[in-house]
Amino acid sequence: MSEGTLYDEVWDRHKVTTLPTGQDQLFIGLHLIHEVTSPQAFGMLRERDLQVAYPELTHATVDHIVPTADQSRPYSDDAAEEMMAELEANVREAGIDFSDPASGDQGIVHVVGPEQGLTQPGKTIVCGDSHTSTHGAFGALAFGIGTSQIRDVLATGTVAMEKQQVRKIEVTGELGEGVEAKDVILEIIRQLGTEGGVGYVYEYAGEAIENLSMEGRMSICNMSIEGGARAGYVNPDETTYEWLEATDYFQANPERFEELKPYWESIRSDETATYDDVVTIDGSSLEPVVTWGTTPAQGVGISEPIPSPDDLPADKQETARRAQEHMRVEPGETMEGYEIDVAFLGSCTNARLPDLRRAAAIVEGREVHPDVRAMVVPGSQRVQRAAEDEGLKAIFEDAGFEWRNAGCSMCLGMNEDQLEGDEACASSSNRNFIGRQGSKDGRTILMNPQMVAAAALEGSVTDVRDLKEVTTV
Amino acid sequence: MTTDEIPAVESVSGTGVPIRGNDIDTDQIIPARFMKVVTFDGLGEFAFFDLRFDENDDPKAHPFNDERFQGASVLAVNANFGCGSSREHAPQALLRWGIDAIIGESFAEIFAGNCLALGIPTVTADSETVETIQEWVEANPDDEIDVDVAAETVTYGGTTADVTVDDAQRKALVDGVWDTTALMKANAGEVQKTAASLPYVEDGERA
Numbered sequence: 001m002s003e004g005t006l007y008d009e010v011w012d013r014h015k016v017t018t019l020p021t022g023q024d025q026l027f028i029g030l031h032l033i034h035e036v037t038s039p040q041a042f043g044m045l046r047e048r049d050l051q052v053a054y055p056e057l058t059h060a061t062v063d064h065i066v067p068t069a070d071q072s073r074p075y076s077d078d079a080a081e082e083m084m085a086e087l088e089a090n091v092r093e094a095g096i097d098f099s100d101p102a103s104g105d106q107g108i109v110h111v112v113g114p115e116q117g118l119t120q121p122g123k124t125i126v127c128g129d130s131h132t133s134t135h136g137a138f139g140a141l142a143f144g145i146g147t148s149q150i151r152d153v154l155a156t157g158t159v160a161m162e163k164q165q166v167r168k169i170e171v172t173g174e175l176g177e178g179v180e181a182k183d184v185i186l187e188i189i190r191q192l193g194t195e196g197g198v199g200y201v202y203e204y205a206g207e208a209i210e211n212l213s214m215e216g217r218m219s220i221c222n223m224s225i226e227g228g229a230r231a232g233y234v235n236p237d238e239t240t241y242e243w244l245e246a247t248d249y250f251q252a253n254p255e256r257f258e259e260l261k262p263y264w265e266s267i268r269s270d271e272t273a274t275y276d277d278v279v280t281i282d283g284s285s286l287e288p289v290v291t292w293g294t295t296p297a298q299g300v301g302i303s304e305p306i307p308s309p310d311d312l313p314a315d316k317q318e319t320a321r322r323a324q325e326h327m328r329v330e331p332g333e334t335m336e337g338y339e340i341d342v343a344f345l346g347s348c349t350n351a352r353l354p355d356l357r358r359a360a361a362i363v364e365g366r367e368v369h370p371d372v373r374a375m376v377v378p379g380s381q382r383v384q385r386a387a388e389d390e391g392l393k394a395i396f397e398d399a400g401f402e403w404r405n406a407g408c409s410m411c412l413g414m415n416e417d418q419l420e421g422d423e424a425c426a427s428s429s430n431r432n433f434i435g436r437q438g439s440k441d442g443r444t445i446l447m448n449p450q451m452v453a454a455a456a457l458e459g460s461v462t463d464v465r466d467l468k469e470v471t472t473v
Numbered sequence: 474m475t476t477d478e479i480p481a482v483e484s485v486s487g488t489g490v491p492i493r494g495n496d497i498d499t500d501q502i503i504p505a506r507f508m509k510v511v512t513f514d515g516l517g518e519f520a521f522f523d524l525r526f527d528e529n530d531d532p533k534a535h536p537f538n539d540e541r542f543q544g545a546s547v548l549a550v551n552a553n554f555g556c557g558s559s560r561e562h563a564p565q566a567l568l569r570w571g572i573d574a575i576i577g578e579s580f581a582e583i584f585a586g587n588c589l590a591l592g593i594p595t596v597t598a599d600s601e602t603v604e605t606i607q608e609w610v611e612a613n614p615d616d617e618i619d620v621d622v623a624a625e626t627v628t629y630g631g632t633t634a635d636v637t638v639d640d641a642q643r644k645a646l647v648d649g650v651w652d653t654t655a656l657m658k659a660n661a662g663e664v665q666k667t668a669a670s671l672p673y674v675e676d677g678e679r680a
Contacts, residue, residue: 016667017660021645025657027667029674037560039511048654053661057674065509079509086511120673130559130583144559144583147513148590148652156657157664162641194496195553198582228556230582263672295496295556315552315600319495412505433500433557440504440523 002166004273006235007201009266010141014124016158023160029123030140031058031153032109033096035065035087036414037128041150042090052094054157059118060091061099063108064414068377068404071101080415094154107380107406110134110222110348114214115382117247121236121264126153131348131430133224136233137217138240139267141201143231164199164230165276170206173284178465180358181216182350182428182448184208186289188220188281189227190299193316197229200277203269204234208283214243215352222349223430226296235268290335290461291432291446293323298432299446302463305332326434327443335461338445340424343368343456344437345401345449346377347411347429355428355449356387360395362453362464368400369459375402375417377409401456413438426455481649482592484621485574487546489610489629490536492521497550498557499584503566516562517569537570541614549607550577551600555584564588574620576627576636578603589642592651594622596636606634623647 002008016025031054038060045052052058065080075081091098099105099112106112110131113119121139126132128150135142149159171184189196202224209217217234224232234240241261244250250257287301298320300306308331309320324331329338345351345359356376368374376396378384384406387393393403410417411429418438419425425437425444432444445461454464507519525535532538548567554577555563564587567575574594585595598606609629610618618629620636622643627634638646645651657664668674 013671014667016663019650019653019656020648021650022641023645025660025664027664027671029671036508040513040561043512044654050654050658053664054668064505077509083509083511123673128559128561130557132559146559146561146564146583146587146590148561148587152654152657155654156661157668158657158660160653160657162639194556195579195581198553198579225557225583228553228581260672295498315495322494412500414505414509431498431500431557433498435504435523436500438506 002274002276004270005166005203005275006139006233006267006269007141007166007203010122010124011163019160021160023162025158026124026161027158028126028153029057030113030118030125032113032125032127032132033058033060033150034109034129035062035083037147038150039083039086039090040147041154044151045154050155052096052154055095057157058096059099059113060087060096061106061109061112062087062101064408064412066101066407067415068407068409068417071405077416101381104381107382108348108351108408111352111379111383114138114218115247115380117244117249120244120260121240122267126159130225131222133230133232134218134222134348136221136224136231137214139233139236139264141231141233144225164201166203167197167200167277167279168203168205168275170278170280171204171208171283172206172280173208173282174211175208175283175286178288178450179286180448180450181212181219183286183289184283185220185223186291186296186299186446187286189223189297190289191281192227192279194226194295194297195228197224197227200229202227202229202232204232209234210237213354214239215354218352219349223296226430236264288448288451288464290451292327292329292335293320294326294432294434295319295323296430296432296446298323300335302336303334305334307331335445336463338424338461340372340426340445340455340460342419342423342425343372343374343452344410344425344427344429345375345452346379346409348379349430350428350449351377351379351383353383353386356383356392359449359453360392362450362467363399363401363457364395366399366457368456372456372459374400374456375404375410377404378406380406410437412436426452426461428452479649479652482594482646482651483623484619485547485594486617486619487573488544488614488616489547489549489618490542490545491549491607491610492536493551493607495552496556497554499555499560499563500557502555502563503560508560508562513562513565513569516566520566520570544571546571546573547618547620548572548575549603549610550575551603552578554580556581559583561587564591564593568593576603576606576620589645589651592646594620594638594642594646596620596622596627596638598634598636602634
């Protein structure tokens with residue numbers, strides 16, 4: 001078992017006791033809730049006449065079902081309105097802070113937590129959402145839980161869990177032009193597989209990770225779960241502290257920053273820490289990665305050929321054949337030139353301000369391909385305002401993108417933003433599962449935000465590095 | 474309620490249903506559009522919906538639509554079943570369709586945890602064993618298969634195969650402590666002590 005890692009330190013500090021099942025009871029420092037997975041848990045609490053134990057450590061927002069166009073109440077979708085009303089009633093009754101649309105702080109839960117300074121190193125963070133792994137970017141231990149566990153956390157402030165192994169993933173070298181955090185994590189998943197991380201927590205380290213912004217680190221930790229790892233983290237460093245210091249919480253409580261910093265320093269993995277596994281990936285050799293299939297592990301460098309199922313390990317062949325049939329791709333071809341109908345720039349993976357800035361730099365002065373429906377869905381209202389203030393909205397709209405309000409949107413199609421029929425979508429989101437974007441015949445190609453921008457302009461999957469050489473009109 | 478009232482799940486018996494394929498994700502088990510609900514009631518009819526029905530909602534060939542497997546309670550699946558989202562709606566839909574135990578090559582962690590919270594064992598075996606069970610179920614849809622959580626075996630026809638049940642899962646199910654709320658609530662004093670020892674937790678302060 002691992003020793004001296006951040007995971008070990010944070011686990012030990014939060015362990016309450018060992019339960020009769022052999023699982024540990026773990027104290028939860030931040031419980032984020034949203035409208036899809038929490039109503040049933042509040043229902044279970046009411047059935048048992050239990051109260052929320054730590055409302056002050058709980059924070060709510062609304063993201064999955066929120067419309068990104070007309071947000072006037074009641075929502076035009078009755079089911080969405082019912083879910084929203086249920087959440088409003090639950091948080092009011094329990095006294096839980098709610099970043100709702102009227103607050104100006106609403107957004108995707110994994111964008112909201114960090115930007116408000118709620119996400120901090122050394123916290124245990126849970127949410128009924130698998131992409132809770134995002135918060136590990138700050139050196140928190142953060143993982144998704146199911147609704148019965150939400151009930152446990154609401155009622156007791158704790159979860160029952162077994163400790164896992166720790167795999168260190170060291171990404172060496174410098175990332176090349178057009179290559180982003182998204183490409184790093186897609187490559188990691190391609191190499192280790194969608195189930196490679198089951199039983200593990202991932203520690204991301206190495207020069208390429210240390211050089212990433214907090215937003216880049218969030219993109220990587222976000223997709224840990226696509227590699228089977230319930231949690232992933234980066235040790236906190238000066239980049240982390242600088243980001244935290246600028247958040248509301250620490251701007252309002254500067255003394256807390258100084259008080260907590262020693263704790264954050266103390267939980268970093270020791271130089272002498274032992275890991276259950278170590279994997280090294282050469283970051284300097286990467287190119288932009290795009291998916292050709294229907295799992296996030298089915299990715300390929302933009303200039304590389306799509307693999308033949310026959311050349312894959314035996315247990316991957318059938319899935320690959322079905323994926324290639326669904327996506328209508330042929331082995332030996334590259335993904336370059338694959339025609340798209342929709343470009344989606346959004347999601348908890350890639351809808352933060354720097355993501356939008358990089359995409360806007362590609363889009364500026366150009367036009368979206370006439371056959372493409374392109375949309376930008378900022379990760380939060382704060383991101384949206386900041387992007388509007390610095391002119392990004394205008395750049396996107398001038399090019400022909402729709403500029404929407406914040407939410408999960410077309411990442412999973414729980415609101416009106418969905419693919420239709422067999423549309424193909426260049427998407428900055430995290431899952432290319434069949435049916436994920438709202439149409440069971442829809443086709444999703446995952447890629448980084450600059451690549452989404454390039455695909456929107458060209459009408460097909462394009463190497464953004466080539467596009468940059470085109471003279472801007 | 475006390476933990477004494479929670480039933481133990483030592484074994485599950487019933488007819489089987491095979492769902493073949495690796496990496497069957499939660500979006501396939503329950504598409505997101507069916508999650509626009511505030512209770513889990515009625516999710517059973519939407520299990521595997523997009524694989525079971527065409528665009529006109531007419532049924533397609535799928536084990537969950539197959540007459541032979543109606544009433545089945547033991548699901549046999551392959552590798553990395555339940556990968557993807559944390560939605561408890563996925564095991565809730567399977568449970569409400571009638572599934573009480575799942576045999577597979579491997580399971581995504583959050584999915585397996587969600588199953589445990591509902592008292593559904595997720596037992597694992599190598600691919601050869603699982604495929605043999607899937608073939609047997611197809612040939613013998615009316616015969617019972619017994620998943621013995623305590624003994625870590627699956628018995629079908631005259632054959633008993635060894636399977637693996639995660640230690641904590643086995644203990645939780647066999648001892649009937651898989652519903653953890655009451656168990657953990659009883660430690661409220663210890664929880665408060667742990668909270669007080671953490672530098673970031675302030676009394677009554679939001680942080």
